[in-house]
Amino acid sequence: MNLKPVKDALVxxxxxxxxxxxxxxxxxxxxxxxSSFPLFYILVFGGNLGYGLVGAMVATISFIxxxxxxxxxxxxxxxxxxxxxxxxxxxxxxxxxxxxLGPLLISAPGLIFFMGLTVLLGALPIxxxxxxxxxxxxxxxxxSSIGFIISTYLRNASVYxxxxxxxxxxxxxxxxxxxxYPEELLGGMRWLSLIFPTSNAAGLIRYYAGTMSLTLDAVVxxxxxxxxxxxxxxxxxxxxxxxxxx
Amino acid sequence: xxxxxxxxxxxxxxxxxxxxxEALKGVALSINKGELFTLLGLNGAxxxxxxxxxxTQLSPTKGNARVMGYDVMAQAGEVKKHxxxxxxxxxxxxxxxxxxxxxxxxxxxxxxKRETEDASExxxxxxxxxxxxxRTCVGLSGGEKKRxxxxxxxxxxxxxxLLDEPTSGLDAVARRKVxxxxxxxxxxxxTILLTTHIMEEAEMLSDRLAIIDRGNVVAEGTLEEIKxxxxxxxxxxxxxxxxxxxxxxxxxxxxGNKQIVYVADEDRALELVGTALKKGLRAEAAxxxxxxxxxxxxxRGEEA
Numbered sequence: 001m002n003l004k005p006v007k008d009a010l011v012x013x014x015x016x017x018x019x020x021x022x023x024x025x026x027x028x029x030x031x032x033x034x035s036s037f038p039l040f041y042i043l044v045f046g047g048n049l050g051y052g053l054v055g056a057m058v059a060t061i062s063f064i065x066x067x068x069x070x071x072x073x074x075x076x077x078x079x080x081x082x083x084x085x086x087x088x089x090x091x092x093x094x095x096x097x098x099x100x101l102g103p104l105l106i107s108a109p110g111l112i113f114f115m116g117l118t119v120l121l122g123a124l125p126i127x128x129x130x131x132x133x134x135x136x137x138x139x140x141x142x143x144s145s146i147g148f149i150i151s152t153y154l155r156n157a158s159v160y161x162x163x164x165x166x167x168x169x170x171x172x173x174x175x176x177x178x179x180x181y182p183e184e185l186l187g188g189m190r191w192l193s194l195i196f197p198t199s200n201a202a203g204l205i206r207y208y209a210g211t212m213s214l215t216l217d218a219v220v221x222x223x224x225x226x227x228x229x230x231x232x233x234x235x236x237x238x239x240x241x242x243x244x245x246x
Numbered sequence: 247x248x249x250x251x252x253x254x255x256x257x258x259x260x261x262x263x264x265x266x267x268e269a270l271k272g273v274a275l276s277i278n279k280g281e282l283f284t285l286l287g288l289n290g291a292x293x294x295x296x297x298x299x300x301x302t303q304l305s306p307t308k309g310n311a312r313v314m315g316y317d318v319m320a321q322a323g324e325v326k327k328h329x330x331x332x333x334x335x336x337x338x339x340x341x342x343x344x345x346x347x348x349x350x351x352x353x354x355x356x357x358x359k360r361e362t363e364d365a366s367e368x369x370x371x372x373x374x375x376x377x378x379x380x381r382t383c384v385g386l387s388g389g390e391k392k393r394x395x396x397x398x399x400x401x402x403x404x405x406x407x408l409l410d411e412p413t414s415g416l417d418a419v420a421r422r423k424v425x426x427x428x429x430x431x432x433x434x435x436x437t438i439l440l441t442t443h444i445m446e447e448a449e450m451l452s453d454r455l456a457i458i459d460r461g462n463v464v465a466e467g468t469l470e471e472i473k474x475x476x477x478x479x480x481x482x483x484x485x486x487x488x489x490x491x492x493x494x495x496x497x498x499x500x501x502g503n504k505q506i507v508y509v510a511d512e513d514r515a516l517e518l519v520g521t522a523l524k525k526g527l528r529a530e531a532a533x534x535x536x537x538x539x540x541x542x543x544x545x546r547g548e549e550a
Contacts (some may be wrong), residue, residue, distance in 0.1 A: 008354055015350040020343045023382060034407070080333040084398070085302040085406075086352050089326040245304045 005094045012085070012098020016068075017105040032110030033176075035060040038180045043169025050211060054132075055180035057114045058202045060107050061136050063170040065143030068103040070166040071150035074159040080164070085125070092243040098146035110137070118209075128208035138226045142197035145233030147238040152241045173198040178206055200226045250279035251406050251437035252300060256309035259295050259459075271294040271461035272309065277403075279456075282428065282438045284448040285437075286536075287458040288544055293441040294334050296458070297408045300439070301331045313407055327355075330404035332395055332412045338383035344370055344394035345379040348401040355402055362401075369401035373427055389420025396424060406437045413447060425451055445537035459544040469536060476539045478508035480515035486527035499541075508534065508542075 020027060035056045042052040076082040085095055115132070118124040124132060157165075175190065176199040177185045177246055180231050181201060183193050193199035206212035207219055215221070252275070259270040277283040282455060285293045292546045296476045298304035300311055302322040316324040336345070348366035357365060371392040383391055391410060399407050409428075421444070426534055428451060442448055448455055449469060456466040465472050473479075479498065485504045494533045498507040509515045515531035522529035 004356055015342075015346070019339075019343070019346055023341045063409060078337045079339045080336045081339065083303065083333045084331060084336075084351065085354065086303050087326060087329055088351070088402075089323060089356060090354050117528045180426045244302055245298070 004089075005091045008090045008094035009097040009101065012090075012095055013101035014107060015101060016072075016102025017151065028109045029104055031060060031064065031107045031112065035063070035174075036114075037108065038234070042180070048211070050121060050180065050209065051178075052180060052207070053108055053114050053118040053121070053123055054202055054205050054209065055174070057111055057132075057136060058179050058198050058205070059174035060110055060114070060138055061104070062173050062201075064103045064107045064145040065100055065140040066147040066164045066170050067128060068172065069144050070114055070149030070151045070162050072099045073155065074162045077159065086243060092241075094188045096144075096148065100140070100147075103108075104140060105209055122203070125208045125217070125239045128205075131208040132205045135204040135226065138230060139197050139201035141230045142233060144228065145237060146197075148237045150243065152237050178202045178204055178212065194222065194225055197229045200229075209237065249278050249314075250276050250312075251279040251281070251312055252283075252311070252439060254296070254300075254309065254311040255297070257311055258298065258308040259292075259299065259304065261283055261309045268461050270299075270306070273458070273461070273463055275456055275463060275466065277439055278439060279422055279433060279437050280435045280493075281453045282432045282440060282451050284452040284455040284542060285441045285458055286443075286445075286448055286455060287441075289415075289443075291458045291544070292408055292461045293458055295412050297331070297439065297441065298539040300325075301408050302326060322514045328405045330398055330399035330402040330406075331407060331408040332410060334410035335414075336395055338386070339386035342383055342384060342394075343380050344375045344386075344390075344397060347383075347394050347398045348458065349473040351398045352385055352401045355404075357403075362416065365403060370429070372400055374423065375547040386433065387420075389416050389423070390542070392416055393424060394419070396427060400431065404436075407431070408468050409438060409440045411441055411443065413444065421447065435510060445535065445540060449536045457543055464543050465539075472536065473534060473539055476508075476534055476542055478486075478510050479534060480512055481508050481532045481534050481538060482507045482509060482515050482518045482522070482529055484518070484527055484529045485520045486525075489505070497542075506538075508538065 039049070039052040039056055040050060072082070082095070115129065119129065145193055146169070147166065151162065154162060154165070173196055176196045177183050178193060179198050179202045183190055186192055193203060203212060203214070204219065204222050207214045254273055254275045257273040258268070260361065262528060263268060273292070273296060277489065287293045294306065299306050300318060302318050302325055305319065310314040310319070312318065316328070318325050345366060348369050349362055352365050353364040363440050365374070370379050373396055375390060375393055375397060378386065378390060381395060386394065392456055396412060406457040413424050416424065428549045432438055440451065452469060454466070454468050455472060455473070456463050458464070465475055484508055485505060498505050509518060518533045519529045
């Protein structure tokens, strides 16, 4: 069995994260702190800390996925690592997975911390951790593939445009209830939470945590939408993305 | 046995857009194994496009190209096993060390960890960066950064290196260190396709070279063969008031109060120098350089 594509994805993930982590270990703290800003708000002005912690996990993972894939393309205009790798025996899917995985390694300590705290505070039963991790993985995959869509379709956009786009989208995705706040806040617009992978994942985690009531049908629909978002995003990217320029 | 490392036939590339650009127009070139071949041309002449097609990053519009016998379109996977590139204007990533550059890129070529470490050590020693292997690129000089990138392709053990202006921006000393490394590689059997704007580099390094202009190869051969394309074999640089010198029949380039005058042979060059000296002007004669020929071939009337 040829394991080179898997190995390549891991090597790319390592080169996209470990050197940065070695030289700037404070990155780990920064990613965690940014995602936990809303927690301070909740603590000061009231709200459910369990809700906040689930939100922090979803925010971290989606923001990392989205930003990583967009920043890769703008950053690479200068360091041309991708250009060098295209000319190497590396499969494009290995590259894409590696690029998305790299920042996940950076955010892993923060995620583990938030997950641990959520379980410790009793906001997530230990038996539901597997479901929570599965939703987070899909959320990360969706965020990454949406990022790849933007970077692929706006490949000629300026670095600033791409940067602003990723930040605006990232913030928009993480503040959609029920990421940090109950879905009821959306009132008649609750359907909005089904569209976004972040709110979908957060809804599922809350369901498994027992803090949000959903029918079994609604749970299945949420899982399906989450999977469909990932699949659709990958299909959209594959229409336009070319490992070799034409 | 196939002696050609690179062979392009009728290679054309048109960039689509509102105003399509024909970057290559039926380029045919052959590069032998173990040869350092230099591609010269003005900015936008098509050099980088040619390299990108060979490195499987860009599809040609027409024609075909083979690297080590493999078609760059149909057998890109095989081509990639044999090549390594230094892209144009590449900048090092500030958080990488030279060691990490060599190590990660060699791992991606499918080498084992042990092979990777050996190859990285040899490459970094060859470019004299072994002592700086663990220093991040942000702390390296411009020359050291370029050598770190070159070490990366060296460690790849690729048969064909495609180097797009690898010494641009380097000082003379750093450049010569890179030259020495490249010539050593060629002596060991590596094939190198180099693009450069530094004519001295092309003269010092190339086994053969080609000049490309607006997507067409306008000259190809050894240095002497390229130089022989110019009908004037000598040049005289005259400095001062040039009135009274018979320059009208010769092609010349005016640079302030200096003129480069091109003449057919040594006798005419010495005659011109003699006349200039008698008039109290400074003058010196020399054989034409590659740069002279290059300007004549692609200069678009820069020279009178």
